[in-house]
Amino acid sequence: MSEPILQITDLDKYYGENKAVAGLSFGVEPGEVFGFLGPNGAGKTSTLRMILGLVKPDAGSIRLFGAPWSRDALPRLGYLPEERGLYKRMKAMEAIVFFARLKGLHVAVARRRAHDILERLGLSHVARTRIENLSRGMAQKVQVAAAIAHEPEFLILDEPFSGLDPINQQTIEDIIRDQAKAGRSAIFSTHTMQHAERLCRRILILRKGRKAFEGSVEDARRLLPRRVRLEAAADLSFIAGVPGVDRLEPPQDGRRIWEAILANRTEPGVLLAACMARGVTPTRFDASEPTLHEVFVAVAGADGAAEATSSAGAEAP
Amino acid sequence: MNDIRIIAWREFLQYIRTRGFILTLFFIPAWFILGGVVQQLVAETTSVRYFAVVDESGSFAAAIDRTLEADRQRAIFEGLVAWARANVDIAALSRHAPAVAKLLNQDGGDPATIARFVAAGGAGAVVAAVVPDLRPGAADFVPPRANLLRIDPSPDIVAAAKAHDRSALLPVLKGETPVATADGRVPLFALAVIPADFSATAPGFEYWCENQTDPVVQDFLRRALADELRLQTAAELGLAPASIHRLLDATVTVDRFNPSNAAGNGAVSQDDILRIVLPFGIALLLLVAILSISSMLLMAVIEEKSSRVIEMILASTSAERVMAGKLIGAAGAALILMAGWILGGGGAASLLTHSSPGGIVAALVRAHAFGDMPAVAICFVCGLAIHTTIFLGVGAMARSFQEAQSYLGPLLFILFAPIGFVTVVFNEPNGALATLLSFSPLHAPFFLMMRLPNSPPPIGTALAFLWMIVCTVAIVRLMIWGFVSNILRSEPSPGWRMLGHRLARIWRRPA
16 A cells, blocks of 8 residues: 555644644645545634644654655745735736745746646636736635646645635536546635535544544545434334334424434434334435535534534444 | 744745835935935925115115125035035135135135135136046036125115104015115015114114024124124224234134054044944944834734634644744845935935035045944844844734733833933943943944944944844844744733733742
8 A cells, every 4th residue: 555645643733832733644645636624613614724734743744755744845835825915016827837846846837837737727828917807716716726737746725715716616626536546635724615525535533633534525424323304104113123223203383294313323214114014104215415514513512512423433444 | 944934925925025124115215315305395485585784874774785796705615515515526726726626625614714715716717727627427617595684775765764663674675665776676584773873882683584484684783783893893993904803713623633644644534423323323324123013013923823724734734934034024125225225325416415426435445434234233133133033032922902002112212211321422432321231232223333433442343243243142132032922822911910910820839
């Protein structure tokens, strides 16, 4: 098996008395798009900045490209900061060329790449426009272009979708997918779970500096008990006795919808089978999986944290 | 090295493209030219003051005219000397017409010189004598305009003056009723009434003028009348007229020598004065250049911090290399600024003195202005390194312009406090204060530069240079540490209370 692109082990970071990151360990595999999720203040940006060497860890180790962290790895990294990090008075083309050259590209190559990327992003017409005169979406795309112009092997994106409209969010998603298709790895932090669901195979949820969950998106969904909604004219209270049903909530407000909470790994089909056995035909059977958003709220939010974290211990690989 | 070069080039372009930089670049030469042009304009456009004298004694008007003519010839002589310096090959003139060359080298303030000038035929004769030695493209000599002219008052004015008729004199002295002169009808600036008993024992005269803030006519009349009273008094004492003139015209001339001057057996020339004044000017220009560039550097760092550009850059290279790039870029901009000012200043001097650029360079060579260049260059590099790194360090510490200003206030006070001592250092370049300031880390580059042409003690100067270089290295290293430690800091600076707690914790910590 090949070495992970990034391997973090027992990472700690303090700001004064406040522990921003505590005992964090995870890895990113070659060609993988890794979702780094967590609420505000969870320690995502601190971790990403430690990977880049912008902040020194207080404990733990970071390995990049199979070797201990060193500045020599920086040209192989691409970075998109959370806030727009471009010179306001620089022109779009100049900005991309400047950062690409800092990563070691020859000026002619940097210009050609900048030109190609701007064209691909539909920004050729603003190549000579100052950053301060671009819309937020355009500037963010120029920022992304500056992060990928040198074709980094590992892309670090801090909240890349923040403040963008759905069309621009889709463009950024496409860029990340293109990176993955080209065999490059990426890690991105976000609050918006849909992006992680669409882009990542694996995610990590950070809560108060600690890992609350790490695993596949499917595993994350299994953190929450599955709910099945059934509607029928008959009495469905017998479902409470079906093996694998943890709890049954009877209809409320005069509606005929019953809600069954299944135990872990119980398939919803057992309910349908039980209904058939009783000769009851449900007029509605809804067994959709919990969304990543629901998982995130449960795992990273204050209320559901204890429950989800205990499940995570069991589920995380 | 490539990343340092890229950052340096971007910084350099960022500075030199700003409107502020371009304006600053043109400011000094423009200020030079403006100063000269304004001076010329004032000289050319100041209106001639026409004045009248009602001489009831009947014996002073002629004396006033004599003084007027002497002043006029002195102004022409001084104008001629300045014109000759810029337009005549004096060395060739000394061979071809040594008497004229000698005359042009004499003090115009000495009445004997003016007498010799008049006796030699005045401006016309001197200009004719120097024609063979005029430099190519020499300008024509234009005599300065007379600024004082006496006119004969009309009988009405005389009558009004004698009768103290204020209402009759008012329209005349306000310019509402112009008076007739050879130049046409002009406003009368002032009127003097010399009483019949005007003498050394009763030396008062009346001076009528609506403008009481312009003293030119009043001072001239006082001087002319005082000279005449002295002449009369001396005559009354039985002195011969020739003796009286010798007495009154006696002046003292000074031939200055400096034993350190090898040329001319120690004689001090204009070139020596240029050699002393030039480093002062360069030191002051360096101070202005450093402040301009450092301010831009500070603002750029704060902008990079607030816009998080610095994170993007530091994701590619180290803070030390970023700082090195910034310093090199700033140094390049400062060099352009200094070079622009010096070239522009030279151009302005060439324009104002009607000299060719080659003539200006020749004057600098004669003044040995380039002899101190290596030492000046060391001062320049140290001054720039010290102050730009301090401003960079402050920029890295601050989260906003307001915070930076709070740090800069005390720093600028320390930097500018010794400016008040510049005159003391100029007068006593090797005195205790000048020596002390040469060892002050923040000020040494400027004050050492100022002292260089005054033959400072070699050992003391060598020590001061060594100390300056050591301090520069120490300050730069300290500021690199400050920059690297703070450039990514976004949390507020610790308050006094927090600082106290931290110090107490360090104090209590067991060894």
